[in-house]
Amino acid sequence: MSDFQEIRFQPGERLFNAGDSADKLYVIQSGTVQMLDAKSGVAFASLGAGQSFGEQAMLPGGIRGASAQAQDEVVCLQITAASLKELLMAQSPVMTAVFEALLLQQSMHNALRKRG
Numbered sequence: 001m002s003d004f005q006e007i008r009f010q011p012g013e014r015l016f017n018a019g020d021s022a023d024k025l026y027v028i029q030s031g032t033v034q035m036l037d038a039k040s041g042v043a044f045a046s047l048g049a050g051q052s053f054g055e056q057a058m059l060p061g062g063i064r065g066a067s068a069q070a071q072d073e074v075v076c077l078q079i080t081a082a083s084l085k086e087l088l089m090a091q092s093p094v095m096t097a098v099f100e101a102l103l104l105q106q107s108m109h110n111a112l113r114k115r116g
Contacts, residue, residue, distance in 0.1 A: 003087060004077040009070035016054070022062030024078050027052045031074030036067040046071065 006029070009015060015026065018038030026033075028051050035045040035053065044066070047053055056062035062081075079087075 003083040004079050007076050007078050009074040009076070011070055011072050013070045013074075015068040015070065015074075015076075016064050017067045018064050020064045022054060022056035022064050023081050025052060025054045025081070025084055026068075027077040027079075029075040029077060032071040033074055033076075034069050034071050036069055038066055041067070 004027070009031075015033065016022075016024075018036075028047055028049050030049050033047045033053065034043040035047065036042065037044055053068060054064075056064060
């Protein structure tokens with residue numbers, strides 16, 4: 001997976017802020033990332049090893065709907081939207097459309113979860 005870059009974050013460090021352009025997808029290798037509400041800044045989810053976030057990067061014109069902050073020392077694999085699309089297209093052109101549809105569904109689910 002040479003398209004993935006390993007990056008590290010210190011406790012309290014922001015990975016991105018709500019409203020930022022969504023251009024990277026992350027997979028947590030170790031540590032915990034808190035997802036923070038765009039308006040209140042309150043944590044609404046904690047993600048750990050093996051979980052991914054930043055899926056808006058795959059949707060055209062994606063904007064971060066929440067902020068992400070390292071709760072402790074965090075190691076993530078990061079991939080750009082362009083690299084991920086290239087990987088999917090190499091497998092099958094249909095994969096990109098299927099992946100985008102799944103991500104749109106996940107994004108809608110997240111929006112509903114934040115309301116409740």
